[in-house]
Structures are given as structure tokens and as C-alpha cells.
Amino acid sequence: MKSKPIVMNHFSTVHTSFVVDLNFTNNITILTGDSGTGKTVLFSFIKECMALNPNIMCLNYLDYQRDIASMIKSAEKKLIVIDNADVLLDDDIRKHIAVDDKNQYLIIGRNPKNLFTTRENLFELVTEKQGEQTVLKIKNYL
Secondary structure, rough: OOOOOOOEOOOOOOOEOOOEEOOOOOOOEEOOOOOOOOOHHHHHHHHHHHHOOOOOOHHHHHHHHOOOHHHHHOOOOEEEOOOOOOOOOHHHHHHHHHHOOOOOEEEEOOOOOOOOOOHHEEEEEEEEEEOOOOEEEEOOOO
8 A cells, every 4th residue: 555655755864873864655664674684773763853853753662561552543743653563563553554644654563464555665774884874774675
């Protein structure tokens, strides 16, 4: 399922020698890939920006005890970034995300079940050395 991003088309930030440069082409972006490729590091860089950008909401394993379903369902005009999505999202939340027209999602995990997505929604993290900096980008997975 391809739908245009409704909160932001582009996100960038700089953290020490890392540059995050993400271009979103879909409202639901599923970031997948092998362990150790930097997905959780990317999450932590985005989470740091949450303090200054009210349009970002980040959720991960530390939020396991919270009512994630209510947080997501009550959110509006947010880029909702979810790390460890395979653990945090049950089928009901996944179905809500699939039809949510108020928020945009960056979902970090390996299981796109019940998100009604296609391969156009699947991305992987790539790193590129540019001088002293490492640039983190996403590219189509398949």
C-alpha cells in the first residue's frame, strides 16, 4: 500500500560524526534488516530530536508497560517511530496503523504482518562515509 507521507517528506539531523538523512516516500515506512546494521542507533538519534520537534513520537521496548495503543490512537500529525515493533505492536494496533490517516510511521522491525503494506513500504538502512562523517539513509529493501 503506497500513500504519500502526511507529516514529513524528509528528516535530517546531525549527531557527532553521524548525519541522518531520510527521505520518506510512503506514509508507512518499515525499516528492516539484519541485526547490527544501525537501526536502533538511528532510532536513538531521532528520539533525541523528539524533545525539540513536537511532530515526533518515539516508542521502544522501554515503553512496553505503557498503553501504546492509546498513545498511538490519540496521536495526530505525528511521525511515530517505533523500534522493536515486532514485540510492541499487536494485531489490533497494526490494523489501526494501516488505516491511520492522521499520522505517519517509521516502523523498525522484521514483521510487516497486518500492516497491509507492499514491498514499496520496505526499506533498509544504508551507511555512507563522507569524509569524517557517516551518513545514514534508507533505501528500498527489495
